[in-house]
Amino acid sequence: MKYLYYPGCSLEGTAREYDSSTRAFMTAMGADLTEIEGWTCCGASAAEAVSELLTLVLPARNLALAEAMKPSGRDILVPCSACYLNLKRVEEKTRVSHALRDRINEALAADGLAYQGRTRTRHLLDVVSRDLGAAAVARHLVRPLTGIRVAPYYGCQCLRPYAVFDDPESPRSMEPLIAAAGADLHPWTMGAKCCGASHMNTKMEVGLKLVGAILEAARGADAVVTVCPMCQMNLEAYQRQVARQSGTDCTMTILYLPQLLGLAIGLSPEALRLDLNLAVTGAFLEKLQHTATAA
């Protein structure tokens, strides 16, 4: 299992623990990740607000770099849902329109690059749930997360508009993985609801409302698990503001999926950089301690 790896900007900054835990978990599961040399920003949600062509050219630059890497034929693994959609959109659109690919290549020529359309971009959850699979996690299990109740949060852009590996409205791909980790499932219907994305920066009152509804529905779980740095940030960083607005406590542990699965296969909280998360409660760490002594 060899992959090219596109971390994206967040994973070098506010989501460093997502990068560390993805690398640690994937390596422990026997996968080999090679970072795309010279990668740059995919445009995030900012390019689309400014320019149609830039929205396609910024991700295409990275696809062109990936395509040039040897040996060829490796899928591109992307942990961030926004990066994933931006890269995937270029693959999908250029597959059906060679005129568009030519237009993108005219721009890329300014950087001495060209994109042929031979890449395959995959979201981390796609790779973990289908290439690795729950059975492999179960085989590597050394610390069953017994008694820990987990709410799987998928967000939007790994599911929509391109439904590749899961149901885009009622996703379930994390459920077998949570079960394989020995944890319990928190049943809810908020897994594919929007967290507000960058509204938290430009229209905070709107973002707080969406995040509030998700955290409210998560009550009763020990942790929410995410697969996107923006979802993670929105759910973990504004819990105090949500509580102030709604008048109810909504303190909740928010983890990245490879952190949760990494704990189950015996990686240490240090290796998974749990110290970098903004919301890990004492109650959660206590429960985790209990699973460690039981193992």
Add this chain to the structure above:
Amino acid sequence: MALAEETAIELGTMPEAAEALAEIRAMVQPCIQCGTCTGSCPNEFAMDLTPRHMWRLVLLGRTEDVLASRTFSLCSACYMCTLRCPRGLPLTEAIGRLKQLAAPRHLPHLRSGDLFYRNFIDSVRRHGRVREMEFMSLYFAQMMNPWLPLRYAGMGMRLMRRGKVALQLPSRGSGRLAKLFEKVAEMENRP
């Protein structure tokens, strides 16, 4: 017209805007006004026009009224309307086009989003990768609202304590992706 008059927005080059809106109209031409988009939108509660209503105005070519609304700027690109639209229309993508149409016009009611995205993408042009602390500082400075940074101060401190962001002076210079950005601008400005 009523909406545009109430908000008294100076739209500047309207013929150009009308032309661009015609392209967007073509994307949503088969709309049957069923309202599935409105029912699927997580941000509809904060919008002045419902998504269905906005698409109707797009179909009618009422450029001023569409640009005067905050509706398209409140799209968080969750793609639920795109997924559910019974006509299979690329609604989220069409919203992106509306954002692109509005951006160069610097409309006052869309200022926070404008400044946020412009500073974000400038940071990308300069460094190739976005520097979160740098572009947020520039965004706060340009918003000129002394209370705004306070809403993020607690989070900023927690991020700095963990070494996730660092105070950085905005760097100058032409930028790592300058050539690519220039080429894209040149291609988009061709008649």
